[in-house]
Amino acid sequence: MKTLGAKRKLGGAIYILPNLITTGNLFFGFFSIVKGLQGNFLWASGAILLAAIFDVLDGRVARITNSTSEFGVQYDSLCDLISFGAAPALLMYKAGLSEAGRLGWIVCFMFLACGALRLARFNVQSSIGKASGDFTGLPIPMAAGVVACFVALWMEFETKPSDFLVLFWIESLIQNSVFRQWFFAITGLLLAMAMVTNIPYRSHKTLNIRGIKPFRLLVLAVAMVALIATQPEMFGFLIFFGYALSGPLEWIFGWTKIVDDDDIFEQDEQGSIEP
Structure with missing residues (x-):
């Protein structure tokens, strides 16, 4: 009887563990909002990246613990909407679009x-078994990234001016308030459209690295970490921005096809319409 009780307690702990980690995601999303309201944009941007981790x-x-649940799926999406929807929207508004008037808050x-719509579509696709494989539309954490x-790159240039000529040109551009305003306005709308588009984006689940020898893979990983460490803000932006562009580019070149998602609005057995 003691053994059976111990197993039940362990099972409950394993079930709670992923939801506790999800709560960490929510905490850093809320922390980003607080810091954004205070004007501390470096902490606000860093908190969003921590939420992504x-x-x-x-x-x-x-x-790994085989503790996935419907509750966990819904809770994760609600937390994602705060951390990767509300937090970056507020950050864009406070960091560059507050002076753009009505256009600024409309973009945000x-x-x-669109982030909420993206998460709702993903939840419905998960419930009908169509969320495996590549993503439909840009994932909201990547848009927030x-x-x-x-x-974070702008804040880095504010505190530590670069001595490299190319980075100095980029630095002077980013520090221009008019450029930041236009960047947030245009990029914010494009990211919103990318999240609700039917263009597929590659998922890490579909990557095939079995053919690469483990030692070579380790050397490649070490080299990439060393390269990113030289300018993490710059390379982080290039990675996230490059991924956001990858979906439309693959579609334009004919490497991927538009995904049909009309079935997310089909009626369930009780006759109600799926969200």
Whole structure:
């Protein structure tokens, strides 16, 4: 009887663990909003990136411990909307679009609304077994990463001016308030559209690295970490921005096809319409 009780307690702990990690995602999303309201954009952008790390970890832990649940899926999406929808939208507004008037908050609202639509579509696709493989539309954490890394890069140039000629040109451009305003306005709308588009984006689940020898893979990983460490804000922005562009580019060159998602609005057995 004691052994059976111990197993039940362990099972409950394993079930709670991924949801605790998801709560860490929510905490850093809320922390980003607080810091954004205070005008501390470096902490606000960093908190979004930390939330993304927790977002990756909760899914990994749930799969490893075999503790995935419908509750966890819904809770994760609600936290994602705060961390990768509301937090970056507020960050864009405070860091560059507050002086753009009505256009500024409309762009931020579009980012938030499209992020919510993206998460709702993903939840429905998960419930009908169509969320495996590549993503349909830009994942909301990647869209938030573009905003967060751009702000982090701007803050880095504010505190540590670069001595490199190319970076100095980029630095002077980013520090221009008019450029930042236009960047947030245009990029914010494009990211919003990318999240609700039917263009597929590559998922890490579809990457095939079995053919690469482990030692070579380790050397490649070390080299990439060393390269990113030289200018993490710059390379972080290039990685997130490059991924955001990868979907439309692959579609334009004919490497991927538009995904049909009309079935997310089909009626369920009770006759109600799926969200």
